[in-house]
Each structure stands twice: as C-alpha cells, then as structure tokens.
Amino acid sequence: MGRYVALRVIQAVAVLWAAFTGSFIVLYLLPGDPVTLAASNPGVPLDAAAVAELRARYGLDKPIWQQYLTALDRALHGDLGRSLTNGQHVLDAIGDAVPTTLVLATTALALALVFGTALALTAAYTERRWLRGFLTALPPIGASAPTFWVGLLLLQVFSFRLRLVPAFGGTGVQGTILPAVTLAVPVGAVIAQVLYTSLAQTWRQPFVEVAFAKGASRWWVQIRHVLRPALAPALTVAGVWVGTVLAGSVVVETVFSRAGLGRLTQTAVLNEDIPVVQGIVVFTATVFVVVNLVVDLIYPVLDPRVAQHFRRKGTVHA
Numbered sequence: 001m002g003r004y005v006a007l008r009v010i011q012a013v014a015v016l017w018a019a020f021t022g023s024f025i026v027l028y029l030l031p032g033d034p035v036t037l038a039a040s041n042p043g044v045p046l047d048a049a050a051v052a053e054l055r056a057r058y059g060l061d062k063p064i065w066q067q068y069l070t071a072l073d074r075a076l077h078g079d080l081g082r083s084l085t086n087g088q089h090v091l092d093a094i095g096d097a098v099p100t101t102l103v104l105a106t107t108a109l110a111l112a113l114v115f116g117t118a119l120a121l122t123a124a125y126t127e128r129r130w131l132r133g134f135l136t137a138l139p140p141i142g143a144s145a146p147t148f149w150v151g152l153l154l155l156q157v158f159s160f161r162l163r164l165v166p167a168f169g170g171t172g173v174q175g176t177i178l179p180a181v182t183l184a185v186p187v188g189a190v191i192a193q194v195l196y197t198s199l200a201q202t203w204r205q206p207f208v209e210v211a212f213a214k215g216a217s218r219w220w221v222q223i224r225h226v227l228r229p230a231l232a233p234a235l236t237v238a239g240v241w242v243g244t245v246l247a248g249s250v251v252v253e254t255v256f257s258r259a260g261l262g263r264l265t266q267t268a269v270l271n272e273d274i275p276v277v278q279g280i281v282v283f284t285a286t287v288f289v290v291v292n293l294v295v296d297l298i299y300p301v302l303d304p305r306v307a308q309h310f311r312r313k314g315t316v317h318a
Helices: 002-029 034-039 048-057 064-076 090-125 129-144 147-161 172-203 206-213 218-255 261-270 274-302 304-317
Strands: none
Touching: 002 064, 002 274, 034 048, 090 129, 090 172, 090 218, 090 261, 090 274, 129 172, 147 172, 147 218, 172 218, 206 218, 218 261, 218 274, 261 274
16 A cells, blocks of 8 residues: 555656646747736837846746756745736735635535436436436536536526526625536536446446345445445546636636636736746646545545555565
8 A cells, every 4th residue: 555655646746747847848938928028018119128127037038948947946845936917926826816716616526526426326226217318318418518608508597587696706605606517517427427337337246136135225235335336436537527627617717707716817828927827737737636646545445456456466575
C-alpha cells in the first residue's frame, strides 16, 4: 500500500508540472503582446518607455527559458505572479473568485451524484424491462446535450416563462439552482451510465447467488453486496468530471451572468493576462489532481481486491 500511495503522489506531481509547463509554453507562444495591450489607453499614443518599464517589471524582457525557470521557482514557493491588468496577485484574484464557483460546483456535483446514483440504482433494481429501458435511455440524452443549450433552455422555462428564479446574476439558492442543474445534467448522466453498467456486471457475479441463497431480499443484495464493488468506476468518473465542472463553470457563469472563476477566466483571456490565465490553469489542475488522488486512495477501501493485489505483490517482492 505504501508503494501504491507513493506512485499516485508521484503521478500527481508529474501532472501538475506538466500542466504548468504546458500552459506556460502555449500562452507565451500565442500571437499578440499582453504588455502592449495592458499599457495602451484608447485615444492616447503608446509610450514606448512605459511599455519597456512594464516589461522589465514583470520580467518579460528576459529569455523565455529564464522566464520559465523564474515562474516555476515562484510557483513552488506559492507565488503565481501578478496580473498584467491591475497588478493584483494572481492567488488573491483567484481567491476572490473561487468561493462563488466553489458553491456552484459543489452543488452541481452533489445533484449529479444524488440523481445519477438514484437513476442507476433504480434501473438496476427494477425487473420491469420497459422501465429499465426508459431509465437507461435518459443518460445518453443528458450526456450529449450541450451545456450552454441546457442553460438557455432552463432560463427560458423557469425564468422567462414561469418566473420562479432570477434570470441573471442571482444569489443564494434561487440564483444557484439553475446554473447548478445545468452543470449537473451531463455529469449526472455519465455517472448514471457508468454506475448502471458496473451494477449490471456485478449482479452477474457468483456471490450474488450465494446472498440470495441465504434468504436476502433483492434490495438488500443490491445495497449490501452489489453497490460497494460497483462504485469504484463511478467514483473515478466523478473525480475526472471535477475538472470538467470547473471548466464548464466558464460557460455557465457567462450564460447566467454570475461572478466567479468563469468570469475571471473570460476577462483574463480577453485582456491576454497571461499570469492570471496560467494561474487558473494551475489551480484547476491542482483541484483535479487532489480529487483524483483522494479517489485513488479510497479505491482499496471500496474494493478489497485492490489492497489484496498490492499485498500479494509485496509478498512476492519480499
């Protein structure tokens, strides 16, 4: 198990380094000059001295390899630099935007897990073929629906027609529910698909017949014996989709005019604010890596066969 944990931690560090390096290379090779854009004012001639001073202040006058090593060293010490637009620390800008997005993402994931799991459990439990066929047909529809289209449809129905929730910029439960449902639909659909497939495969295992032979009911067998080993694939999908939810918040917060990480990303991209964009990429990658690392560490708890596998390997090496 120690080797298993160490391997997962090394992989997590490698992913973070790759995300930082990849985003640095892509952003700095894009056409355009963010310093010139930051120093320019409409109707005012561009001051070459001011541009040179701003470039030197942010270290952009140095060779790209030196910029990379400096940025990497700062990142390792918890400093992602300053915004080219307003000089604010990138971590402070992200910290101001994260709470709103975190509430939205957490609510969306909770809805996706609850409804995706409920749909999969019901489809696997029922013995009525028409009901099972209907329930298993829903996830592909939800997974294929574009996020922006779902958001606009929900706005049209619940905001403009029924007037139950505010259309744009709302706060609290009423302002969060529609964006959260918009993000939850594709995530919950994928979770339902994966979990149902895993449940159906687990139902065919020999230990299920043993449980029935002992007099257990169908519901007890599903909850007590089938669900736990079937959860691992769905948990993996949920961990992978954490990054997708954060990325989807850019679209959803734009559609619903919400302040958050999505709006910060949109503003930074439009202003070619490279430090902020890279900081958001690194932050998203960090959340993704941490969540998936936690999922990997939960695997042996959900499925004892994983722990037994590493015990056997350890015994063989010993």
